[in-house]
Amino acid sequence: KEGDYDTELLVIGAGPGGYTAAFRAADLGMDVTLVERYDSLGGVCLNVGCIPSKALLHTAAVIRETEHMASHGVTFSKPEIDREKLLGFKQSVVQKLTGGLGQMAKQRKVNRKTGEAKFIDAHTVTIDGETLTFKQCIIAAGSQVFKLPGMPWEDDRLMDSTDALEMQDIPKSMLIIGGGIIGLEMATVYSALGTEITIVEMMDQIIPGADKDLVKPLMQHIKKQYKEIKLKSKVTACVANKTGLEVEFDGAEKVTYDRVLVAVGRIPNGKLLDAEKAGVEVTDRGFIEVDKQMRTNVDHIFAIGDIVGQPMLAHKATHEAKVAAEVAHGQKVYFDALVIPSVAYTDPEVAWVGLTELEAKEQDLAYEIGKFPWAASGRAIGNDRTEGFTKLLFDPETNRILGAGIVGTNAGELISELCLAIEMGCEAADIGLTIHPHPTLAESVAMSAEAYEGTITDLY
Ligand code: FAD
Numbered sequence: 001k002e003g004d005y006d007t008e009l010l011v012i013g014a015g016p017g018g019y020t021a022a023f024r025a026a027d028l029g030m031d032v033t034l035v036e037r038y039d040s041l042g043g044v045c046l047n048v049g050c051i052p053s054k055a056l057l058h059t060a061a062v063i064r065e066t067e068h069m070a071s072h073g074v075t076f077s078k079p080e081i082d083r084e085k086l087l088g089f090k091q092s093v094v095q096k097l098t099g100g101l102g103q104m105a106k107q108r109k110v111n112r113k114t115g116e117a118k119f120i121d122a123h124t125v126t127i128d129g130e131t132l133t134f135k136q137c138i139i140a141a142g143s144q145v146f147k148l149p150g151m152p153w154e155d156d157r158l159m160d161s162t163d164a165l166e167m168q169d170i171p172k173s174m175l176i177i178g179g180g181i182i183g184l185e186m187a188t189v190y191s192a193l194g195t196e197i198t199i200v201e202m203m204d205q206i207i208p209g210a211d212k213d214l215v216k217p218l219m220q221h222i223k224k225q226y227k228e229i230k231l232k233s234k235v236t237a238c239v240a241n242k243t244g245l246e247v248e249f250d251g252a253e254k255v256t257y258d259r260v261l262v263a264v265g266r267i268p269n270g271k272l273l274d275a276e277k278a279g280v281e282v283t284d285r286g287f288i289e290v291d292k293q294m295r296t297n298v299d300h301i302f303a304i305g306d307i308v309g310q311p312m313l314a315h316k317a318t319h320e321a322k323v324a325a326e327v328a329h330g331q332k333v334y335f336d337a338l339v340i341p342s343v344a345y346t347d348p349e350v351a352w353v354g355l356t357e358l359e360a361k362e363q364d365l366a367y368e369i370g371k372f373p374w375a376a377s378g379r380a381i382g383n384d385r386t387e388g389f390t391k392l393l394f395d396p397e398t399n400r401i402l403g404a405g406i407v408g409t410n411a412g413e414l415i416s417e418l419c420l421a422i423e424m425g426c427e428a429a430d431i432g433l434t435i436h437p438h439p440t441l442a443e444s445v446a447m448s449a450e451a452y453e454g455t456i457t458d459l460y
Pocket of ligand 1: 307
């Protein structure tokens with residue numbers, strides 16, 4: 001009990017946003033209730049998103065690496081896949097992390113409620129029939145898969161990302177609708193396990209939003225592995241029959257696949273909460289708008305994570321969560337991150353942060369590029385993975401870094417340095433003059449900065 005209310009702070013949803021907010025608020029001494037409709041904490045990210053996908057991607061990477069070794073004179077026998085054991089490993093990873101969250105909630109004395117919360121008014125929710133009053137609230141109800149209409153969803157050969165992670169079988173052929181990050185990551189997994197992959201994407205490139213040149217090495221790599229990548233193409237019909245799912249492209253060509261994965265995006269859960277009963281405005285698309293302190297239009301109700309808008313990424317949700325919890329506690333803080341990095345954990349990985357060339361051109365912003373091809377990196381050559389490059393965008397007036405893109409193995413790990421560089425307002429010389437360990441892929445960051453300064457040094 002907190003004064004006239006059952007709880008001082010109610011957090012709805014226990015994904016990366018919700019559990020981070022609940023833990024931060026509890027650490028600050030607040031009385032916190034965390035409500036989640038599922039037994040398991042962790043939301044999409046831990047249960048059916050970031051974590052299980054990366055567990056499977058690790059297996060895929062090892063398989064591909066062993067294949068690659070043949071050209072180095074080391075041959076492994078064809079991998080035998082025990083699907084159930086692989087899924088068991090994936091599930092053990094999820095359980096380790098979600099179980100850990102349960103213990104952390106207990107240690108912090110966060111009150112946990114299991115059930116679906118819906119607003120009754122601006123200080124009351126029901127949780128599966130039970131009424132709970134709150135002084136302040138943080139909505140962290142996340143998002144869900146967008147189910148493309150007109151598809152035979154009653155047929156379990158048609159899958160969304162959650163189904164794909166359940167991996168009922170390793171099909172002979174699979175069509176993936178949507179060439180975005182989630183679709184491409186699942187393609188990476190299934191392809192390594194032996195499935196023949198086709199990707200169809202409406203736009204003229206995979207990972208629309210990332211710079212075209214950044215995506216090119218990935219495109220070239222997967223072109224050799226997958227059956228087909230159809231760009232500027234649309235699925236116009238899909239019919240379930242005995243032999244598979246018959247898909248029609250652009251009103252013409254028809255092809256039958258064993259399975260079809262729909263990965264065309266996610267929609268926020270804003271319309272599922274009766275938020276209007278609390279006076280909280282929800283957009284037509286189901287997003288909840290917030291200010292820099294993560295407050296909704298109702299002062300004591302905050303919202304964070306996927307439900308407040310793009311990019312729908314776990315690391316954005318956790319940062320917003322800390323801000324919301326601290327503001328609810330009475331601190332004067334704001335969400336003021338300059339940049340939020342994006343990573344596709346494909347093979348090779350694609351990572352970018354800050355300004356892209358695409359955006360610079362759209363916004364007519366002046367920029368100069370420093371680029372380092374991995375074909376000149378001793379480490380990449382040693383790894384026999386030279387298809388990558390590192391690209392930095394600089395402000396030609398101040399020499400400050402504006403954005404960065406990396407494609408290549410481990411790009412997702414390498415991008416962090418550039419997130420820090422942008423947040424710190426680094427100039428090209430700060431990056432170029434920082435001694436990076438040799439021989440590493442990370443050197444490519446310093447070399448790109450040096451390339452911009454026109455002082456490229458021969459390091460190998
Ligand atoms: P969510 O994780 O969606 O959590 C919301 C929680 O609220 C859910 O547990 C839900 O059950 C609960 N809830 C909703 N409504 C109610 C209610 N009324 N009452 C009670 N509980 C409710 N992001 C990355 O940054 N990196 C990645 O590598 C990555 N990979 C991904 C891979 C896949 C396959 C998918 C699908 C997503 C991936 N994401 C990744 C995105 C990431 O999962 C989300 O951005 C993140 O989970 C958002 O966190 P959130 O807290 O806003 O919401």
